[in-house]
Amino acid sequence: MGNEIKLKTPLSDEDIEKLKIGDKVLLSGIIYTGRDAAHKRLYALLKTGKPLPINIKGAVIYYVGPAPAKPDYVIGSAGPTTSYRMDPFTPFMHEKGLKATIGKGNRNKDVRESLQKYKGVYLAATGGVAALIAKSIKSAKIIAYEDLGAEAIRELVVEDFPCTVANDCRGGDLFEQGIKEFKI
């Protein structure tokens, strides 16, 4: 396992450069939620040069559709969804200033290359530990696409959100490395 690094959003090129695969990241600050349906809309806006409902410069997008919040909770269970479904949209978003995405499962070649080209990072969170992850979310509000329900874009304030660097800006891939190490 790598180092434990605390990071605060928005992220800078310098933040990204110091991360390498296997590092455990505790992320704090504002992050945005977005998954399949929201990405389709964001991408359409970006492609036509229209303004986005989020500030994408230095931003972190968390691929999640949370469960509804119980009374006295700020959010319901909120673990990562599978990232490859967002692969078609991610490189262009990195080009426009997105710095990190959080999800589960590996990314395609285009995404990995865009992380190198635009200095970005892909962070893996543990799928299916959604009640645990929700503890690091301190507030949540819908800022766009309320009609999408769980898929609406939310602004989350997180504190020490736990994730691991899965793809860094130097072409490192923790999925590949992990399999290499443990394959019999």
Place this chain on the structure above:
Amino acid sequence: MREVNTKEIVDVVARLCMDANYNLPEDVLDTIKKAKEKEDSPTGKAILDEIIENNRIAREEKLAICQDTGFALFFVELGQDVHIIDGNFQDAINEGVKKGYQDGYLRKSIVNDPVLLRVNTKDNTPAIIYTDIVPGDKLKIIFCPKGGGAENMAEVQMLTAAHGIEGVKKFVVERVRKSGGNPCPPVVVGVGIGGTFERCAMLAKQALLREPLGAPNPDPKFAEVEQELLEEINKLGIGPMGLGGRTTALAVHIETYPCHIATMPVAVNLNCHVARHKSAVI
């Protein structure tokens, strides 16, 4: 003839929806705990620890184990001496899903049409209901909330007799290898062999419901194949969440059915480590 009121079905289904989504079956949790002891990867071990801790929180605070509270699948065994009264059986199941997902703060993950509109139905209906008519006067309802991430890794192949058992094994291991971290490993591997195109898919799904987790196929020949496949899969190195390790699968369950002389269909259906299902008998 025994009468069962739809009101009772609604209540039982609502309770099952919440129970299954908050409380991982003990046999699954025990298997995860045992796997942790044998995991060599520090990252893998840490992930299994998170999984165990998450299940404790979900159980204690009555929270969804995973935010993906699934497509509501029902496997119903309806005794032929049961008479359902006071409404429509399928409506009652859907009413129970609506109530369970609403009252239980569970995520609504169903869109109305799969391609063109994809508008959320906002109550997690419709459910998918499979009904078998069996002897007796009981109504058994098995509820399985099936998440989308692992479901996306499923596949059916129409193999032929020439492929033999080696062809089956190769297909299953390859399917798990290609799935990598996507289906939230450690996974449960459901394999259906035989029947027809749709029947083998159904067998693979039903294989995921076998209790307790890891119980062998009653046919020793297939029980042996299950063990071989589990060992092969755990040599792949995928590990918890695909980040490397020994624990890629918790169990392989094979279900079979006779098939046509020209065919040998095989299906693989994966379940994430949140291998949820609960049942009730009315």
